[in-house]
Amino acid sequence: MKIYNKLVRDKITDIIQAEGRTVKYRILDNHEYREELNKKLQEEIKEYLEDNNVEELADIVEVIYGILNSMDVSIEEFEKIRTEKVIKRGAFKKKIFLEEA
Secondary structure (H helix, E strand, O other), X not given: OXXXXXXXXXXXXXXXXXXXXOOOOOOOOHHHHHHHHHHHHHHHHHHHHHHXXXXXXXXHHXXXXXXXXXXXXXXXXXXXXXXHHHHHHOOOOOOOOOOOO
16 A cells, blocks of 8 residues: 555545545644645645646645635635735736846
8 A cells, every 4th residue: 555645635535446445544633734735735836847737737726725715715815815916016927037126
């Protein structure tokens, strides 16, 4: 049996069992869940930086949604915060690379 010891998507255990394999898992408490989400975010960012793959970006967003949920922040609230920041400080669309100030 392979050891994983990591947070996985909700249907992964069902998929493994459907393949006829045995799984051992547990449900994390809120503190452990947040810690594992942070680890998962680092993992997904690393994978994206290695591959520059849009699927990895989707994984990053899913982890971010999980973090927001664990903080009781809705996606709508998050988007409001993000939009306010864009209004005040801009986005990254103009490709500006500041060299000195």
